[in-house]
Amino acid sequence: MTEHVAVVEHDALSESQSAALRDLFDREYRAEHGEWNPDRPYGYSPVDVHTVLFHGSTAIAHVGFQRRFIRVGAHEVAVAGTGGVLVHPDWRSDGVGRRVMTHAQQVMRDDDRVDFGYLGCREEVASFYERTGWSRVDAVERHVSMIDANVTVTSSAGPILIFAAGSGAGRDQWPQGDIDLRGTPW
Numbered sequence: 001m002t003e004h005v006a007v008v009e010h011d012a013l014s015e016s017q018s019a020a021l022r023d024l025f026d027r028e029y030r031a032e033h034g035e036w037n038p039d040r041p042y043g044y045s046p047v048d049v050h051t052v053l054f055h056g057s058t059a060i061a062h063v064g065f066q067r068r069f070i071r072v073g074a075h076e077v078a079v080a081g082t083g084g085v086l087v088h089p090d091w092r093s094d095g096v097g098r099r100v101m102t103h104a105q106q107v108m109r110d111d112d113r114v115d116f117g118y119l120g121c122r123e124e125v126a127s128f129y130e131r132t133g134w135s136r137v138d139a140v141e142r143h144v145s146m147i148d149a150n151v152t153v154t155s156s157a158g159p160i161l162i163f164a165a166g167s168g169a170g171r172d173q174w175p176q177g178d179i180d181l182r183g184t185p186w
Helices: 015-033 094-110 124-132
Strands: 003-009 051-055 056-074 073-086 116-120 135-136 141-144 151-156 160-164
Touching: 003 094, 015 051, 015 056, 015 135, 051 094, 056 094, 073 094, 094 116, 094 124, 124 135, 124 160
Parallel strands: 073 116
Antiparallel strands: 003 051, 051 056, 056 073, 116 160, 135 160, 141 151
């Protein structure tokens, strides 16, 4: 069997692609978080673009992103809010995560609606992102609660990482200031 990458807008996912992603996510999270819902994955924001690495018809890795304008200090910033980063347990430590992330980053670079990739993560996985070209940002982040849309959560606890995807004047320098995601995190 061969590996291939599919880059698919969320609304264009085929039934077989959606089923393969459901299998990948449910294998990892179903016992603790329930079934995967692609339109509200475990309370996080849904993605606009799926980058999926397949081995035959099996999804072995995924990186998703949602295009959104966020506020950083006094600036509007067009981001690819990145989430759903997952590698099938049987394929970890084989460079699969790096390969799917590299493809997703190229999709971000090719999208003129995106200036930066943006993600929050646990400290124990931050080094993976740093090895694939993401940089830490020290800021306070505000976002809508994943449980109650009427509540705003403020945090400076977890790592925030960015990836410069845009080119041209002002599209490659992250502004200073607190961050408002203007929605739920990814």
